[in-house]
Amino acid sequence: MGTSEERDVDRRRFDVADAAPVLLDAQGVVTSWTRDAQRLLGYAPADAVGRGVGELLIPEDAPRVPELVERCRRDGGWAGLLTARREDGVPVRMMVRITSALETRGPSRWLVLMSELADAPGWDMSRPMLEQMVARSPVGIAIVDTNLRYVWSNAALAQFGGGPPSHRLGLRLADIQPGLDSESIEAQMLHVLATGESVVDFEHVGHVRAAPFRETAHMMSFTRLDDGHGHPMGVYYTVVDISDRHRARQRLALLDRAGERIGRTLDITRTAQELADVAVPELADFVTVDLLESVLRGAEPESGPPRDTDRVRLRRVGHRSLDRSVPEAVVGIGDVASYLAGSPPIRSLATGTSWCEARLDPLAEEWAAEARDGRRSIFLELGLHSAMIVPIRARGVTLGITTLFRRRRHEPFDEGDLSLAEDLVSRAAVCVDNARRYTRERNAALVLQRSLLPHRLPQQQAVEVTACYRPADELTGLGGDWYDLIPLSGARVALVVGEVAGHGIHAAAAMGRLRTAVRTLAALDLPPEEVLAHLDDLVARGAPEEGVVPDAGGTESSQCGPQGDEADSSQAVGSGCLYVVYDPVDGRCTVAAAGHPPPALIGPDGKVTFVEVPQGAPLGVGGPPFESVEVRPAEGSTFVLYTDGLLASGDEVWAVDVSRDRLRGALERPAPSLDERCRAVVDALVPARPHDDVALIMARTRLLDADQVASWELPTDPAVVADARKTACRQLSEWGLDELAFTTELVVSELVTNAIRHATGPIRLRLIRAGTLACEVFDGGATAPHLRHPRTTDEGGRGLLLVSQLTQRWGTRFVPDGKVIWAEQSLTGFPD
Known part of the structure; x- marks a missing residue:
């Protein structure tokens, strides 16, 4: 039980004896007015009865009345704050409680109890209390005048630099923190002063004197202060340190980029270089990647520690520096890097554990890499002061080492940096090992894929058709792109093109299963959207049965190629497919897509357009039902179905509009025959050794006589x-x-x-x-x-x-x- 004073305060907040009661009907119209209500708001009964309760509130609260009436009907009552308008126009802040006044007969009514907020001691915010709140707040708070000079700040602001509050008075931000990017912060202040609009959650990244070598991030909010006449007096702002959150976000972003950029091919040296490229400059200033010779030959690396020799030779397969000239590199790409036995790089290679040195000995040279011709350098000459060595390990085997240095940034490596480096290297290690293991699978994939693709397209009278397939280069490996033409009943035909993610024998096997399923479903004479729906269901139901385990993002991790003997199970999930049915009797064409680019359409006049198809989710991913679109092209129009490899050019990633413009330009070029046009398009857009498979099928429509x-x-x-x-x-x-x-x-x-x-x-x-x-x-x-x-x-x-x-x-x-x-x-x- 509380004290008598506490009980009295609680009673005063919502005591029927102190509250002014009012009766409302079901629509919120005043039906009864009391003396206490007249004393509180000044309205006589004759002036209040018959008026809607919204007319007694300020304009800001009046629109809330219908919502409150509805809530009362639903919940049986309501309690909260409202501001009424006295008869003389003065606003009155009130605590209001609404309860049902049920009667056995007659219409429903509501009892409203109103208490003036000024009479409730619990809501009194005195000036000393407010001063304690801002002075003792752990959040940095400051007030500047219209000239952006400090007039007040709390003690917590000193943790962000600039000294105590007394040192700030009369100065601007640039005066007390000259190394800070004050222009961007003051630009926000000027914007608030000019517009009166508050700026919330402005993120500022920079360095402060308290930590000159560590990047910091602050979250700031700005609000204008006005005098009694509405004229601006200054700006009130708050500062919160979010450096830890900022660094965590940067690390996650770096891992995301690594997932996108590392392992895009099955080229060992390219994958190693991608690792170095991703790590610089976000994590390190200079990175080297060295692999065992046996790994580069595609052989199994030797188990156990390196042989007991004076020097251990590795092959430099990638490096990257902040300077394009790579002044730190003593060993060039493709050359042998020799390390002393027992040195940190070789110990890391032998034990499979990482090594980190926050401050290197600038004169140390006993473990620095030495080139084949005996060239060497010491850390002092290279300007390197902090280093990490992370072994490249995949499936329990060490393939090489990655060494990361800092040269320009004075901040040394810490445990968080080492953990991030290990994550990056582990992603690249799997891709490197996949590339090593890929060669032995390529021949089998070639035989399998060639047997699964159509050897020749069937004869029919609906379309004149030709197709072109260009496999990926030898280092990337074959993929799961396919095309097909399926005769249907009534002289109709189905044109199909699809793509399975990944490369190698597993992707080819998954492609074969999908192509067989499509042909089986096509034989049922289903509409295109239903064919894709059944195909999606088959892929979704087949994945769990075959042991497909999604990663944290909900998709299958197969970007680096096959992960094991069951890796082909994951290939089908996320596949794309485009299904087109053409009827030569009436010229109708129905198109549906599942995570696949829409087809292009070449008119008889040579003009190229793209069919706008409702885009469904990739197969097995799940999503809304598939939809189709029906078009009636003119006779002699040519449908162009293709996989997304046709839209890429080497390592370049094009925007959708740019890709379509490139394809449109290639399709508009005249050619003597449809077959020559198909080959010319592929030659114009795809290199001789593409990084992804390309399938293209072109079908010129006919109408039956x-x-x-x-x-x-x-x-x-x-x-x-x-x-x-x-x-x-x-x-x-x-x-x-x-x-x-x-x-x-x-x-x-x-x-x-x-x-x-x-x-x-x-x-x-x-x-x-x-x-x-x-x-x-x-x-x-x-x-x-x-x-x-x-x-x-x-x-x-x-x-x-x-x-x-x-x-x-x-x-x-x-x-x-x-x-x-x-x-x-x-x-x-x-x-x-």
Whole structure:
């Protein structure tokens, strides 16, 4: 229990005896006004009753009334602060409580209890209390006048440099901290003075006298102070030290860049150089990367410590300095770096542990690298004062060492720097080892990938098609890019292009699985978006079964190539695929994409555009449902499907608009034939030895002639079946296909009869002569027929069985307003 004074204070805050009660109806209109309310706000009952409660509040609080009424209805009441307006216009800050005034009869009402905030001792903020708050605050606080000269600051501000508060009075920031970037800070102050807009969370990075060799970061906020007339008097600002957070953010950003830049190829020397490039200048001023000779040959490195010799020879494969001339390098790239046995580099190589020296002996030379010709240098001559050595280890084997120095920056390496260096080197080590192991896998990947890609594209009449595939160079290795053309029912075709992340045999195997799955799904005659949805489901369900373990970011870590015998399991997740279906009868084209660039379209006039496709998530990643878009290109237009390797040029990363402009320029160049144009585009945009596979397929659209398609609307009358057979036979006679009349009569009879018996809506019979003879029957039903194997005693059920036996293939495809049952017969040996 508290004291009597505390209980009295609590009672005064919301005591019914001290509060002014008011009754409101359900809509917030005053229905009863008391003397206490009149005393508090000055309104007579006649002036208050009948008015909405919002009219009694200041304009800033009046719009809150509907929200408060709704909250009261939902929660049964509300309590908080509001500012009312007295009859004479003076604002009154009040603590308000609203509770339900339930009655057995009549409408719902609300009881409002109002207490003037000035009467509540708990809310009194005296000047001494405020002075204690700012003076004892651990946050640096200061006030400058309109000339940006200090008029007050607290003691905590001294920790950020500039001395105690008494030394700041009358001076500007540049006067007390000349080494600080005061211009950017004062620019924020001037902006606040000019506009009155507060600046919150302004981050300033620099150095202070308290730590001249360490970069610091501060979070600052600025607010203008005005006098009673609204004229600016100065600026009030606060400072918080966020140096630790800033350094942690820098280290995370460096690791992110390392993940993007290290291991983009399977070139050992390039990977080593990428490690050096990433570490300078964010972490070190000079970095060297040395590897064992056996690693460069692709052989297994020797286990155990180096042999007991006077000197151990390594190969310099990468270095980087703040100066482009690399003045610290005694050993050049590709040369032998010789170290004394027992020196820190060799001890680190032998034990697999890192070594850090905050302050080097400037005259030491017993472990400095020596070139093949005997050239050497000492740390004093090189200007190096702090060093770290991190072994390059992957899968329990040491491949080499990375040495990091500081030369210009006076801040020595610490434990945090060593931990960061180990993370960087460990990423590069896996990539280096992958490159070493890659050679033995390349031949197998070549055989596998060549067997999985189409040897020739099938013959059909929907499009004139050509394709070009250019594998990655020998150091990068083959990838998982593929293309395909799949004939569909009704003379339609599906154009497919896709890409599996990564390289090598695992990517090729994953590509083969995806291509097989796409062809299987295409045979079901599903719309493009449904094909991708099923493919996405297959990839997502297959990944956990095969042991794919996502990294912390939720994606598979495969950027450095295969990670083990099950590495190919991770390749399919995140793959891209573009699926296009073209119908040569009406010229419609449906496109859907899963994490893949949209296709380009070359018009008959040579103009190049890009089809805007709703972009779905990559396969297996998860996301919203896939969508498709339908276009009707003019006859003779050319669809261009490609993988993203076509948009890259060496190491350069282009913006989307720039990449499209480059591709558009290559596609607009005329060529004698479609095949020559395809090869010319690849030659123009892709180097002879690209770093990523490139797949390009170009398809020039055709429309079937009117005499290749025959269609009839049929009534839902069983007697029409005989007429349909006769009509189909006459059409076959016109096409010179009388030899197919018997089978066609059976197909037409069975399909039309089924439609009349089991379906609803209109029925349409269509014959298409394009490479095959397709017989299609459309109806408005939503159920597909199933092939049965009837018993000997069954009287029916053999129709579809006979159709399946006598035709080349048959099936069902669903359309928006029903379904189409189709059957195809070969035209081999017949005139086309």
